[in-house]
Amino acid sequence: MDHAQSKPELLDRLAAIVGDNHVLRDPADLAPRLVENRGLYRGRSSLLLKPGSTEEVAAIMKLASDTGTPIVPQTGNTGLVGGQTPRDTGQDVILSLERMNRIREVDPVANVLVADGGAILADVQKAAEAVNRLFPLSLGSEGSCRIGGNLSTNAGGTAVLAYGNMRHLCLGLEVVLPTGEIWNGLRKLKKDNTGYDLRDLFIGAEGTLGVITGAVLKLFPRPVGHQVAFAGLRSPHDALQLFGLASDLCGGALTGFELMPRIGIDFTTRHIAGVRDPLPTPHPWYALIDISTSDSAETAQVMVQSLLEKGFEAGLVQDAVIAASVAQEQALWHMRESMSDAQKPEGGSIKHDVSVPVSKIPDFMEEAAKAVLEAMPGARICAFGHLGDGNIHYNISQPVGADKAEFLGRWREINAIVHAIVLKAGGSISAEHGIGQLKRDELAQIRSPIEMEMMYRIKRAFDPAGIMNPGKVVSLP
Numbered sequence: 001m002d003h004a005q006s007k008p009e010l011l012d013r014l015a016a017i018v019g020d021n022h023v024l025r026d027p028a029d030l031a032p033r034l035v036e037n038r039g040l041y042r043g044r045s046s047l048l049l050k051p052g053s054t055e056e057v058a059a060i061m062k063l064a065s066d067t068g069t070p071i072v073p074q075t076g077n078t079g080l081v082g083g084q085t086p087r088d089t090g091q092d093v094i095l096s097l098e099r100m101n102r103i104r105e106v107d108p109v110a111n112v113l114v115a116d117g118g119a120i121l122a123d124v125q126k127a128a129e130a131v132n133r134l135f136p137l138s139l140g141s142e143g144s145c146r147i148g149g150n151l152s153t154n155a156g157g158t159a160v161l162a163y164g165n166m167r168h169l170c171l172g173l174e175v176v177l178p179t180g181e182i183w184n185g186l187r188k189l190k191k192d193n194t195g196y197d198l199r200d201l202f203i204g205a206e207g208t209l210g211v212i213t214g215a216v217l218k219l220f221p222r223p224v225g226h227q228v229a230f231a232g233l234r235s236p237h238d239a240l241q242l243f244g245l246a247s248d249l250c251g252g253a254l255t256g257f258e259l260m261p262r263i264g265i266d267f268t269t270r271h272i273a274g275v276r277d278p279l280p281t282p283h284p285w286y287a288l289i290d291i292s293t294s295d296s297a298e299t300a301q302v303m304v305q306s307l308l309e310k311g312f313e314a315g316l317v318q319d320a321v322i323a324a325s326v327a328q329e330q331a332l333w334h335m336r337e338s339m340s341d342a343q344k345p346e347g348g349s350i351k352h353d354v355s356v357p358v359s360k361i362p363d364f365m366e367e368a369a370k371a372v373l374e375a376m377p378g379a380r381i382c383a384f385g386h387l388g389d390g391n392i393h394y395n396i397s398q399p400v401g402a403d404k405a406e407f408l409g410r411w412r413e414i415n416a417i418v419h420a421i422v423l424k425a426g427g428s429i430s431a432e433h434g435i436g437q438l439k440r441d442e443l444a445q446i447r448s449p450i451e452m453e454m455m456y457r458i459k460r461a462f463d464p465a466g467i468m469n470p471g472k473v474v475s476l477p
């Protein structure tokens with residue numbers, strides 16, 4: 001290793017690989033890249049590199065490996081657990097794939113699309129649409145998050161119920177290893193049982209094992225019929241029953257089943273421009289139901305009507321509307337997707353991105369609410385999310401009039417209360433967003449020693465110099 005080299009000279013050598021026009025060194029330019037989306041983490045760095053090719057990424061990693069320089073991959077910088085944020089040591093160099101944003105190939109017959117790791121998710125969706133195909137990953141951040149980040153966090157979003165998360169949407173990868181070696185695993189095969197699944201190691205690794213520079217993604221036929229309904233309900237228990245009914249009636253056509261509380265509707269109608277309460281009277285809970293059919297538009301209409309009729313008959317649905325236009329469908333989804341933002345004007349918000357087995361959601365909601373309110377009377381629980389995936393964003397807004405800093409100072413204490421209930425139910429403390437810095441220490445506490453040991457061994461095998469996004473996901477003992 002070349003540790004004797006002076007730092008400025010090393011930064012110059014790294015910069016020379018991409019060219020001076022493709023680096024950020026000015027503190028003002030770097031500033032937005034040093035902070036995580038919610039402001040939970042702020043790091044330090046003197047250099048951001050924007051390579052233009054896989055070969056340039058490989059040259060950067062080789063030099064970093066030889067000199068022991070920590071590298072932090074960052075693509076859209078929309079991650080929510082501080083994985084893409086440099087540490088505060090000031091030693092980390094940020095590697096941004098924003099210039100590597102090409103769609104390399106689209107094949108509507110084989111139903112595959114090959115993209116650079118820095119391709120923006122919305123551009124991938126549009127490229128699929130241009131050949132009458134669907135790339136189903138859809139997130140609130142889709143205009144700025146990029147495929148490398150989506151894969152590295154194994155992103156979920158609104159259509160997991162029907163299409164799965166990013167792991168299910170990827171056939172092959174191109175990865176630059178921490179040593180600078182390039183693995184071309186851009187295979188387009190649905191069936192490939194040849195040895196260990198290396199692809200799946202990099203998906204969800206949050207940039208700790210290598211840099212994803214390209215990916216083969218799966219495309220699907222575009223749905224012909226689409227219906228969105230919004231139903232007022234009494235409880236999460238009724239929502240679960242309605243979900244069972246919807247699964248029976250719609251099967252694979254059920255694309256989304258989202259649960260929302262009344263307080264979430266209050267927050268969005270109060271703070272998000274253009275959002276209106278879709279129903280004339282308030283209800284304690286709501287379900288947003290999304291149905292997509294591939295045969296005809298009529299099938300979707302028949303399904304949604306029959307589901308709501310049966311829901312009324314069973315006493316589960318109290319009131320409901322069916323979106324009458326694409327604009328109304330978008331308005332209903334916009335309300336759901338604005339639920340996090342709508343909490344911001346209400347003061348501090350302590351968040352949890354948890355999952356439990358779907359059938360345990362009602363019990364989890366009840367038990368968690370009781371425990372949180374005991375610990376913090378007046379806390380305003382705005383728990384919403386992808387009921388169909390068992391994934392709840394268990395967000396808690398501060399009590400009215402409480403001191404924001406004091407409230408947020410209890411983040412870890414409240415997390416521990418909620419996570420204990422989640423784990424007891426056989427759930428996960430990170431359903432969608434990953435581990436990053438936020439949950440790294442908790443991961444080591446909740447996973448068994450042998451599971452942690454296997455992760456340490458994998459990390460050491462891929463990253464012997466310890467330069468690949470160090471301090472994220474696992475902290476080597």
Ligand SMILES: Cc1cc2nc3c(=O)[nH]c(=O)nc-3n(C[C@H](O)[C@H](O)[C@H](O)COP(=O)(O)OP(=O)(O)OC[C@H]3O[C@@H](n4cnc5c(N)ncnc54)[C@H](O)[C@@H]3O)c2cc1C
Nearest residue numbers: 075076077078079083140146148149150152155156207212
């Ligand atoms: C409004 C909003 C809504 C969101 N909704 C959802 C949601 O519904 N579901 C969901 O799952 N997430 C959601 N997220 C979280 C976030 O958008 C996703 O995790 C997204 O996939 C991150 O992509 P990115 O390009 O921004 O990655 P970044 O934030 O840049 O990076 C995320 C992680 O991946 C690593 N990484 C990035 N690029 C690479 C690469 N090329 N190779 C190796 N490692 C890399 C980084 O080091 C970091 O650890 C949301 C975020 C926001 C702000």
